[in-house]
Amino acid sequence: MKAFNQLLCGAATVALLAGTAHAADEQPATDSAPSNEIVVTAQKREQSINSVGMSITAASGDTLLARGVTGPADLTRVVPGFTFTASGYATPVYTLRGVGLYEYSFGASPSVALYQDEFSIPFPTMSLGLGLDVQRLEVLKGPQGTLYGASSTGGAINYISNKPTDTLAAGGDLSYDKFNKLDVSGFVSGPLSSTLKGRIAVRAVQGGDWQYSLSRREDKNGASRQLIGRAILDWEPTNNARFELTLSGYQDKSDTQQAQFISNQLNIVPTAGFIPAGATRSNPFEVVNPAAYAAFTNPASPNFDASLAARQAKVAGRIGEPGTNSYLGMTPIGLGDNARVAEWSPEWPHQMNDRMFQAALRSSVDLSDTLTLTSLTSYIDQKINRAQDNDATLATALPVRVFGGVEFFSQELRLAHDSESVHLVGGVNYDHASVDDTQRSLSAFDLSVGEALPGLRFTENSHELKQKISNFAVFGNADIEVAPNLTLQAGARWTKSKRDAAYCGYDLTPEQLFSKTFGNADVVPGFGFYDLQTAFGLNPAGHVVVQPGQCIALNDSPTAGADLFRPAITPIERSLNEDNVSWRLGANYKFDSGTLVYVSASQGYKAGVFGNAAATAQSQFQPAKQERLRAYEFGFKAPLLNRRAQFNAAAFYYDYANKQVRAKTSDPVFGLLENILNVPKSKVLGVEAELQLYPVDGLNISLSGSYLDSKVNGKFDKTIAGLAIYNQAGYKGDYNGSTLPFTPKYSAVVDAEYKFPVSASTETFFGGTLTYQDKTNATFETAVLKADEYRIPAYALLDLRAGIQSADGSWKASVFGRNVGNKTYATTIFSGSDVLYRYTGRPATYGVSLTVRYGN
Incomplete structure (x- = not known):
């Protein structure tokens, strides 16, 4: 805490200097001062971002469009301290300020919560359509849950859609890049009657093969085949009642990204x-x-x-x-040389066939001038079907198909009181999800662990996880101005979470060689029943035969008695019942000049997780229990130089308990396999700063950065089941002192754009964005327990844009270049059985875009 206290004192000094100096020197705003005020709804009411005492990154839809941000995976171009990581099964992973969960199971709630217009998007697999027709984006950092939605430890990403308009409006966006990727979207909006308005938005993305095979250059990969849509109906039958129905969905048949082979142990x-x-x-x-x-x-x-x-x-x-x-x-691809080249088995598919439908109804009734009742009702149905080659080679070693689906229902009721100095929010939230998650290894023919016993060389096996998830919460938040310019905040949330899980590993092949490995009916002279039960030296009298389609899991419980290491042939059932209390306390002081100083302490929880793991022992089917994060933060937001500058900064300390992670444990049959578990104690110390400059009319400059010092700061060497923990490199021991995976120490985003008129009706612009991510590691590492090959190098990416547009905003034509330096960089490094591989970001991409607006 000594380092944090020093940071806190330094930040406080800067804030007070900013507030007092600004109070003395500030002049009334003139007509020439830029209009750069950002309005957010982070606290469930419209406020200037400079009046909200929490760390928020906000961006307009136009900003996101200009920077090429089409979904959460692109937010590194806008949000410092944010990390996107690709997982082995095309499930996105989002980390904010070092808080995130690398987990590819469908039903794992993220540490960074996702929302569309305040409606919870419960799982990262559902995030594809969030970037369609966006009015603005709000990224809230730190524990959330006392105001609305789900409880989370890392923060919340809320996409606010463009709403139906009072008059007819329409528009479209088109872009085309060098990989023949065509991205077309459009909307129509307007009144349908005196009380009813509607808006329809559609986006289609086709093409974009940016990868090619190392051995078959004509064989391409990386194309998008996406169709996304949203329809919104706003009905206001009276002045006191408003109803908004949103129907949205997508279909995604894109290629799954192929990994680059690094080495074979x-x-x-x-x-x-x-x-x-x-x-x-x-x-x-x-x-x-x-x-x-x-x-x-x-x-x-x-x-x-x-x-x-x-x-x-x-x-x-x-x-x-x-x-x-x-x-x-297989020989290593020239790492650092070419992001495009990869390898995969030509006979196996490498595409997805996902779809999602959501219906969401928001109902608001004004009970008085200060009291509003709001209901949020949502239903989501998602189907997932993805094929991926996870050995990164020509061999038929680890092609995998993941499939299943999620049904999700949520209901929230909240009551809000808003007066000049008192703002109160209270409510209840309930959600339920049914999850079916299956991972099927389509061929283990070349896999070294695909033959536990000679002659029983299995080709396929499946691992299924079915879950029923229910969450209930009661929450409340108060924001009270107790004195001129001084506001106090307090909020709390009680959450009850219940998860029921059923695991089953099984064999669907006619040969049943995977099943026979565990429970064979065949007898070999001199050996007995030819399976692992005999290899373990078990008594033949208790022999268990695994029949076709039955589940397979070795009973390794110390209390199993005669059934020790016999296969269980029914699903392994587990339950997780948890409750917790999240809270937030804060104080804001706003100087007359406009500088806001705030301090807060908060505690947040994220529900426990069952992970789908290719395990064979019952001890490995254990959940990661809920994680808890306590956050202490001090910050300020200071408008300067007659509002031609804005300087924001924050220092924070996170006390992290039971952080959920993926690591490896030893399977008695197949060696080291992935599992979900908890880090007992860890911490994150950080500083963030943002400077917005408007030095002359038409020139906007944005500089933002973050510093994160993350550490495991307690003994971390065993799971809840007592299993030893291994990092990705295969080292076991105590990881106390390791940095947290996927947590770069430094990150920064710099953006500049200059716009100037070329005639009375047109203007031109040019700009660019520089993004920097410091080096990090994809696994735990200490001075003794090394993982050099899992280190992800630092990288800097430069994007450029230029174009011409009408002065009234009705059209815009531009050219763009992304990663113009053609930097090859890794987003993650992973090991699948015998192979070490990595996923890379996209190479240099150039293109053109056109935007048209009417009446908007």
């Missing part, structure tokens, strides 16, 4: 020509690295992999085997 040998024990030949693709081999094979090493020698022998023996495309021979 099975190629590492101690000496040239080394023949693994049990093998008959050496590996012709060997990488001689005695130190690494010793680390993997020495039982005293924290990086010891007991299964390495056997897997090396197994896969080396397959080299040249008919029908096998051994991926030992």
